[in-house]
Amino acid sequence: xxxxxxxxxxxxxxxxxxxxxxxxxxxxxxxxxxxxxxxxxxxxxxxxxxxxxxxxxxxxxxxxxxxxxxxxxxxxxxxxxxxxxxxxxxxxxxxxxxxxxxxxxxxxxxxxxxxxxxxxxxxxxxxxxxxxxxxxxxxxxxxxxxxxxxxxxxxxxxxxxxxxxxxxxxxxxxxxxxxxxxxxxxxxxxxxxxxxxxxxxxxxxxxxxxxxxxxxxxxxxxxxxxxxxxxxxxxxxx
Amino acid sequence: xxxxxxxxxxxxxxxxxxxxxxxxxxxxxxxxxxxxxxxxxxxxxxxxxxxxxxxxxxxxxxxxxxxxxxxxxxxxxxxxxxxxxxxxxxxxxxxxxxxxxxxxxxxxxxxxxxxxxxxxxxxxxxxxxxxxxxxxxxxxxxxxxxxxxxxxxxxxxxxxxxxxxxxxxxxxxxxxxxxxxxxxxxxxxxxxxxxxxxxxxxxxxxxxxxxxxxxxxxxxxxxxxxxxxxxxxxxxxx
Numbered sequence: 001x002x003x004x005x006x007x008x009x010x011x012x013x014x015x016x017x018x019x020x021x022x023x024x025x026x027x028x029x030x031x032x033x034x035x036x037x038x039x040x041x042x043x044x045x046x047x048x049x050x051x052x053x054x055x056x057x058x059x060x061x062x063x064x065x066x067x068x069x070x071x072x073x074x075x076x077x078x079x080x081x082x083x084x085x086x087x088x089x090x091x092x093x094x095x096x097x098x099x100x101x102x103x104x105x106x107x108x109x110x111x112x113x114x115x116x117x118x119x120x121x122x123x124x125x126x127x128x129x130x131x132x133x134x135x136x137x138x139x140x141x142x143x144x145x146x147x148x149x150x151x152x153x154x155x156x157x158x159x160x161x162x163x164x165x166x167x168x169x170x171x172x173x174x175x176x177x178x179x180x181x182x183x184x185x186x187x188x189x190x191x192x193x194x195x196x197x198x199x200x201x202x203x204x205x206x207x208x209x210x211x212x213x214x215x216x217x218x219x220x221x222x223x224x225x226x227x228x229x230x231x232x233x234x235x236x237x238x
Numbered sequence: 239x240x241x242x243x244x245x246x247x248x249x250x251x252x253x254x255x256x257x258x259x260x261x262x263x264x265x266x267x268x269x270x271x272x273x274x275x276x277x278x279x280x281x282x283x284x285x286x287x288x289x290x291x292x293x294x295x296x297x298x299x300x301x302x303x304x305x306x307x308x309x310x311x312x313x314x315x316x317x318x319x320x321x322x323x324x325x326x327x328x329x330x331x332x333x334x335x336x337x338x339x340x341x342x343x344x345x346x347x348x349x350x351x352x353x354x355x356x357x358x359x360x361x362x363x364x365x366x367x368x369x370x371x372x373x374x375x376x377x378x379x380x381x382x383x384x385x386x387x388x389x390x391x392x393x394x395x396x397x398x399x400x401x402x403x404x405x406x407x408x409x410x411x412x413x414x415x416x417x418x419x420x421x422x423x424x425x426x427x428x429x430x431x432x433x434x435x436x437x438x439x440x441x442x443x444x445x446x447x448x449x450x451x452x453x454x455x456x457x458x459x460x461x462x463x464x465x466x467x468x469x470x471x472x473x474x475x476x
Contacts, residue, residue, distance in 0.1 A: 010409050010410075014409060015407070092419055094378075095423070134378050134381075136377070137410055139416045139419065139420055140371065140372050140374065141373075141416075141424065162408060170398065170400060171248050172248075180283065181283060181379055185333070186379065195408065195410075
């Protein structure tokens with residue numbers, strides 16, 4: 001079996017509801033795998049895992065998929081072991097990674113994805129699929145045992161990627177400056193995935209989907225723009 | 239001796255040069271202490287410690303202070319031990335904290351500040367003076383041995399604090415949302431210091447200086463606005 005991942009920049013695009021803009025991509029990706037395990041650990045805005053699961057359950061129900069939250073299982077490792085598709089939702093990346101380590105899920109998710117379990121991530125859930133969480137935008141509100149993430153793909157994503165605003169008077173670093181700082185200490189490619197963009201990884205093939213494109217950063221190299229439909233296979237074949 | 243700290247939100251305000259807007263505050267704070275030790279470890283945009291020290295040296299020289307970078311001393315701990323004033327510049331908070339631990343400076347800075355050494359921080363240098371770095375805006379590009387910071391004051395700062403933009407279509411979390419998430423897992427006060435604002439801490443007294451004010455966040459409570467000149471002594475007396 002080959003790896004099969006759909007890594008989505010963000011769950012909600014301005015002007016539409018939760019997962020509306022990427023619902024078709026999710027349906028196409030899941031196909032006939034009608035059961036999805038949901039991991040709500042990132043708890044956006046600090047909501048409970050139960051409340052977060054309700055939101056995801058309702059949305060997946062509307063597109064014909066049966067979604068169960070991992071918190072409804074007594075043994076989280078076994079829940080992953082028995083799944084054919086998982087969805088890790090967005091929220092705080094540090095909280096998410098910390099919980100994955102706490103519940104001993106890092107190894108089993110890696111194994112299962114390697115043997116073909118479908119993986120969907122949005123925002124923090126896409127970050128976590130990468131080599132490390134070192135290109136998250138989130139506040140480090142809890143201290144995880146490592147910044148090493150699931151390492152399902154050999155590059156990093158910066159979700160919610162933002163182009164610099166030429167009219168801004170704010171002196172905080174731009175996203176591009178931050179990613180360039182990352183490359184002072186790290187070597188992985190970073191995909192700046194704009195809101196509305198996603199990557200489909202199938203084995204050795206990486207395709208940019210969605211409508212807004214991506215900016216790819218490589219150490220000591222000028223960043224490069226990519227458009228919807230472009231192949232980004234080089235991210236895997238480095 | 240009492241603690242004496244000047245914690246500045248940012249080093250450069252839109253439309254003016256490096257430390258221009260807060261130069262008078264720095265002069266007033268330092269007074270007759272003419273020698274300042276500079277800690278450049280945060281390396282903004284990844285510049286070298288040497289280049290960063292040059293920038294700070296030139297600026298302090300213009301206001302009549304002699305600034306030396308810690309990298310010019312063979313023994314960094316002894317350099318702090320022998321100083322009456324230090325300035326920790328902005329950049330990446332994770333890189334800065336990691337270097338402070340690596341160079342074994344956390345303990346000695348705490349001791350010296352407790353016995354009256356003047357402390358100036360900008361941005362990451364202000365973050366680091368607080369209880370933890372859990373309210374930084376920076377990317378976690380290196381993994382420090384802990385998020386516990388210098389703990390010179392019993393609260394946290396969020397520098398470069400940004401009010402929500404009502405016209406934004408971006409769906410990343412607002413700064414306020416992020417700080418509220420912090421309070422799901424932590425209890426310290428967080429001072430959202432707008433660019434142009436700073437805190438002067440002298441013993442048990444905390445005064446808001448600068449021109450732009452601050453928004454103070456307490457767990458389970460509505461955030462509160464404060465204006466330049468306001469006393470924020472409650473931050474210390476909690």
